[in-house]
Amino acid sequence: MSNISENKTVFKSYNICLKDTVKRFTKGLFYMLFDEAYANENRESVKNRFIKIANRLKHKDGELLWHQFEGQFLKVRAMLDLDAEAIERNDPAAKSLEEVYLAYPGFHAIAIYRLSHELYKLQAFVISRMMSEYVHGLTGIDIHPGATIGNSFFIDHGTGIVIGETAIIKNHVKIYQGVTLGGIQVKKSLSSTKRHPTIEDNVTIYANATILGGDISIGKNSIIGANVWITQSVPGNAIVSYKSEIKMSTRS
Numbered sequence: 001m002s003n004i005s006e007n008k009t010v011f012k013s014y015n016i017c018l019k020d021t022v023k024r025f026t027k028g029l030f031y032m033l034f035d036e037a038y039a040n041e042n043r044e045s046v047k048n049r050f051i052k053i054a055n056r057l058k059h060k061d062g063e064l065l066w067h068q069f070e071g072q073f074l075k076v077r078a079m080l081d082l083d084a085e086a087i088e089r090n091d092p093a094a095k096s097l098e099e100v101y102l103a104y105p106g107f108h109a110i111a112i113y114r115l116s117h118e119l120y121k122l123q124a125f126v127i128s129r130m131m132s133e134y135v136h137g138l139t140g141i142d143i144h145p146g147a148t149i150g151n152s153f154f155i156d157h158g159t160g161i162v163i164g165e166t167a168i169i170k171n172h173v174k175i176y177q178g179v180t181l182g183g184i185q186v187k188k189s190l191s192s193t194k195r196h197p198t199i200e201d202n203v204t205i206y207a208n209a210t211i212l213g214g215d216i217s218i219g220k221n222s223i224i225g226a227n228v229w230i231t232q233s234v235p236g237n238a239i240v241s242y243k244s245e246i247k248m249s250t251r252s
Contacts (some may be wrong), residue, residue: 007111018056019130021052022127022134023134026112026131028042028045028046029046029147030108030114033073033076033080033115034077034101042107047066050065051063052160054066054124056148057124057126058096065122065124069122069124070120076115079114080110080111080114083111083151084100084101084107085152086152086153086154086172087095087100087104087107087155088108090174091154092157105138105158105159106156106157106158109135109141109155109158109161110153110155112135113132113147113149113236115131116129116145117147117148117149119131120145120146123180129144129145132144132145135165140158140160140161141158141161142143142161142162144159144165144167146166146167147163147164147169148168148169148194149163149169150170150201151170151171151172152171153173153175155176156174156175156177156246157207158176158177158181159177159178160177161177161178162180163181163196164181164183164195164196166193166194166195167181167197167198167199168196168197169198170198170203171201171202173199173201173202173204173205174203176205176206176226178209179208179210179211180209180210182196182198182211182212183195183196183214184231186230194214194215196213196214197211197212197213197214197218198218199218200217200220200222200236201220201221202221203218203219203221203223204222204223204224205218206226207226208226208227209225209226209227209229210229210230211224211230212230213232215233216230216232217233217234218230219238220237221236221237222234222236222237222238222239222240223238224240225239225240228241228242229242
């Protein structure tokens with residue numbers, strides 16, 4: 001069997017090794033945002049790693065991109081503090097804010113989403129997606145960096161959550177594990193259209209609910225029960241539930 005070096009076929013080369021570099025960058029960026037001592041010691045190395053990634057991906061000016069990105073850090077930190085407070089306030093298992101920052105996978109996923117979203121808005125699409133995939137692998141929570149998410153976002157447990165690129169989630173929304181905010185159709189021709197639902201303020205979506213479609217809206221203050229499948233809009237102040245018949249009997 002011929003090895004690759006003997007094969008005359010020429011394959012395009014991709015920067016696959018950047019996956020490790022992005023992993024280290026994303027981890028350092030997360031630490032830097034919340035740990036002042038770490039930031040003081042590592043800011044330049046985090047910056048330089050970012051510029052290396054940007055240059056390898058052929059962005060026009062990695063230094064300028066970093067400057068634009070860094071300018072959003074204070075805004076992102078303020079939003080994340082609201083997210084952490086929402087988690088601590090709504091989860092009876094949370095004993096302190098410190099526990100949320102240090103031990104909650106939902107918060108970790110939200111943090112990397114908010115950072116990657118700022119890069120997505122700067123059209124650094126590959127870096128932002130690599131960041132989101134890194135935290136997806138850690139937490140099991142898949143939030144596309146293109147999604148739009150408002151203040152005080154609460155994820156409980158979180159494993160299996162999928163939030164698509166054009167989803168819009170407004171303020172004070174609570175989402176539990178296994179929820180999908182997806183599209184009804186998967187067609188390349190729809191790439192520039194809104195494919196994912198809009199979730200209005202103060203909505204709670206319980207475990208394994210699936211909401212599909214770009215023209216779907218879940219109205220303010222609604223509750224979406226576990227295991228429901230929704231492909232039409234829901235008005236405000238509604239309760240949507242799925243009921244199945246469960247029979248029990250004793251063993252003889």
